[in-house]
Amino acid sequence: MDSTNYKPKIAVVYASVTGNTKAVAEMIGEVFQAKELELELWPAKDFVLTELSRFDIVLVGTYTWGNGEVPKELYSLFDALENQERKNLVTAVFGTGDSFFAEFCGAVNRFRDMLFVHTTLAATLKIELQPQKIDKIRCEKFIESALKKHIELKTGNT
Template sequence: MEVAIVFASMTGNTEEIAEIIESKIDSLNVSVTALQIDFDDIEASDLTRYDAILLGTYTWGDGDLPFEIEDFYDDLEDVDLTGKKVALFGSCDSFYPEYGTAIDTMGERFKSIGAEVVLDYLKVDLAPELEDVKRCEDFAEAFVDKLNN
């Protein structure tokens, strides 16, 4: 089983969440590859090579997708992920009236291309605090449980 963690991060908060999730999945003896959009060589069509996908993003401004994920989002429309298990996570900012809506938008796109979103979205306010680390680890463990069942 090969899991991809694909994420966009501007301040490092979503990257930190991705690292916590990656470490937990790795500790459960599941093969995992983390790829940062706009830094690593990743295209939307590459997701078909993985058995399962975790997608992380922050929300920009008043609920928008981050600039670096917009093309990825558009390209996903032409990818068939039928049967792929997916979960979504990201950092959010409670200062804004729209809390983590980029995560919601990405989740809807994954559903529209056949993916099975298997967990509730994990939304962390800004950088993960100690209690958020546990939430991230529990999220990763629940995702692996969904893969095994």
């Protein structure tokens, strides 16, 4: 398959209260745009879960709450992904957190463990609070991993 012409359907679904995770989601959006790939950027509260089946790649963005916990806004997305066996869905999870807390980006870990079992997990990305310019390179690598995994699945070359 020619990866330069192929356009997978990609969604970024994220939750953010103070804007850090949203800023990473937007940075990821810019990287996809630069690659001339379209993606849908959804705040979790507006995302219709039945739409999950439309996508080839879903990137989850989460901050961490409580004591390393997944925030409430992402419970239903977590459950929906957990309750479907879709190994043809490539996923990746990114998040922001504060290393002051005992479990840095614990919500990324929770999603990672679940997505590894129920989908094809490509990558994780953890960012300390607000993303910096340098994090764009990390976003690029994160996205490359997801795209590569998708092409591998499509071509059966895993």
